[in-house]
Amino acid sequence: MAVNGETTHRHGGFRRTDFARLGIGERAVLDFSVNLNPLGPPSLIRDRWPQLISGIEDYPSVEGEGIAYYYQKKYGIEPDHFLAGNGSTEMIYLIPRALGIKKALVPVPSFHDYSRGSLLAGASVLYQPISQREDSFAIDIGEIMDRMRESDALWLGNPNNPTGNLHPKETILEICRRYPDKWIIVDEAFMPFVEKKNLFCVLDPDRPGNLLVLHSLTKFYALAGIRMGGVIASKEVIRTLRRFKEPWTVNGIAERIAPLLLECGEYEEKTLSLVRAERNRLFENIRRSGIVFPSIPSANFLLCQWRFTENLDDCLKEFLALGIYVRDCRNFPGLEKNWFRLAVKTPEENDRLLSAFSSFTARRKNG
Numbered sequence: 240m241a242v243n244g245e246t247t248h249r250h251g252g253f254r255r256t257d258f259a260r261l262g263i264g265e266r267a268v269l270d271f272s273v274n275l276n277p278l279g280p281p282s283l284i285r286d287r288w289p290q291l292i293s294g295i296e297d298y299p300s301v302e303g304e305g306i307a308y309y310y311q312k313k314y315g316i317e318p319d320h321f322l323a324g325n326g327s328t329e330m331i332y333l334i335p336r337a338l339g340i341k342k343a344l345v346p347v348p349s350f351h352d353y354s355r356g357s358l359l360a361g362a363s364v365l366y367q368p369i370s371q372r373e374d375s376f377a378i379d380i381g382e383i384m385d386r387m388r389e390s391d392a393l394w395l396g397n398p399n400n401p402t403g404n405l406h407p408k409e410t411i412l413e414i415c416r417r418y419p420d421k422w423i424i425v426d427e428a429f430m431p432f433v434e435k436k437n438l439f440c441v442l443d444p445d446r447p448g449n450l451l452v453l454h455s456l457t458k459f460y461a462l463a464g465i466r467m468g469g470v471i472a473s474k475e476v477i478r479t480l481r482r483f484k485e486p487w488t489v490n491g492i493a494e495r496i497a498p499l500l501l502e503c504g505e506y507e508e509k510t511l512s513l514v515r516a517e518r519n520r521l522f523e524n525i526r527r528s529g530i531v532f533p534s535i536p537s538a539n540f541l542l543c544q545w546r547f548t549e550n551l552d553d554c555l556k557e558f559l560a561l562g563i564y565v566r567d568c569r570n571f572p573g574l575e576k577n578w579f580r581l582a583v584k585t586p587e588e589n590d591r592l593l594s595a596f597s598s599f600t601a602r603r604k605n606g
């Protein structure tokens with residue numbers, strides 16, 4: 240069993256450590272390091288909170304039926320094709336364990352838990368670097384197809400966090416067809432921020448039997464503390480996953496909240512238009528300043544490379560001093576050279592980021 244450096248947590252957001260490391264006094268910050276809906280949770284969750292809290296006394300359903308109900312109504316997924324989890328993270332750890340994955344292929348940089356979940360399940364991991372050509376990151380599907388011969392499962396973020404790469408659904412289905420005896424696990428945690436519905440594997444009624452689609456409600460509805468998500472797959476796969484899953488991992492509040500999210504059409508539309516407009520505005524403004532992007536951002540985050548000095552710490556310090564916290568991405572394999580990630584936030588918050596950015600980039604250029 241591999242329990243080594245590769246299985247330690249590698250998430251961001253260690254503000255206190257960063258303040259201390261960079262020698263800056265702790266202060267309140269605007270957090271651009273976490274990619275959640277900039278509108279915050281739908282207002283109806285706060286309005287209904289007094290009723291929701293009644294859910295704390297009883298055991299919830301064993302398998303999070305309230306979440307399954309949401310997926311049935313929202314995406315037309317029958318409950319026997321769905322398994323709910325305490326966030327999609329629970330599924331990332333359950334899948335390799337339950338399916339007995341031995342060798343997983345993981346394109347990197349990507350969400351660290353794909354490899355951690357595989358390693359903790361006793362699998363070995365093959366890393367496929369996402370090729371960097373000049374300033375762009377491209378996931379070479381030809382190379383992935385070749386390397387699939389050596390593995391029995393592929394993890395694919397769509398869109399990929401943190402690079403933002405998006406894959407056409409046809410490409411994913413082609414991989415599934417080419418390797419019918421291997422598992423293709425596609426993570427659509429950020430897909431609700433993407434407007435092109437034809438990319439959603441979750442909406443495909445003819446999903447192949449070897450395709451598993453991870454989904455999350457924590458990002459699009461800004462409910463990361465409530466933990467809601469799941470996996471969509473064939474009936475056989477769901478039956479197998481159920482046999483390995485711990486009971487009651489979806490709490491009673493989450494289970495009551497999920498059906499309410501079906502009433503949030505206006506909030507969803509507002510989110511999509513806000514994220515689209517602000518993502519484009521951030522991208523255009525920051526790009527003009529000489530910062531580099533590896534790909535056109537597709538969801539609610541932007542990956543960028545600091546090039547004004549040799550060390551990203553200079554940038555982090557400037558931001559922190561102005562009360563802005565961004566995600567240092569140097570702990571992702573392939574992003575060691577001063578890459579950082581920004582979440583798309585509200586227009587006012589993004590204005591603060593842009594003005595901080597232009598003030599210190601101008602100083603760097605002039606000085």
Ligand SMILES: Cc1ncc(COP(=O)(O)O)c(C=O)c1O
Nearest residue numbers: 326327328350400428455457468
């Ligand atoms: C790409 C990706 N997938 C899945 C997750 C897990 O999300 P959750 O467990 O909140 O559903 C995250 C969390 O940051 C993520 O970045």
